Amino acid sequence: MGDSSASYIHTVQHLIEKCLVFNMTREECMEALSKHANIKPVITSTVWKELEKANKTFFEEYSRRRGESVGEMETRERVLKMLADSSRESNG
Structure with a gap:
């Protein structure tokens, strides 16, 4: 756990902040991160x-x-594309 868990949480936080910039609700953010960044809604x-x-x-x-x-x-739609792009950058 340790560093990798902290890094994962930081990534989720960063993606949430991107959702906030685009005025998304928590539910919209959970759905977007689940669909485009493969992050479980409970984590978001x-x-x-x-x-x-x-x-x-x-x-x-x-x-x-x-x-x-x-x-x-x-x-x-632009937000969702941006989140998907960010996820790919973070994971690869």
């Missing part, structure tokens, strides 16, 4: 929740802002 959810604990104010504001705006499908 756990890391997301830990990020929420560590950054409570940010996530409160993120949730508020997210409720005010809805992303377009085209943007989400």
Whole structure:
């Protein structure tokens, strides 16, 4: 475990941060990482929740802002492609 576990969690955190840039919900992020980066939803959810604990104010504001705006499908498709590309870079 050790270093490889920390590296994996860091990779998941990095991918979650990319989802946040594109205004995705936790569920959307879990689905995207599962589909495009082969990360189990429970892992994404756990890391997301830990990020929420560590950054409570940010996530409160993120949730508020997210409720005010809805992303377009085209943007989400670009995000999914970007996540897939990032996953390939991280894994290979």
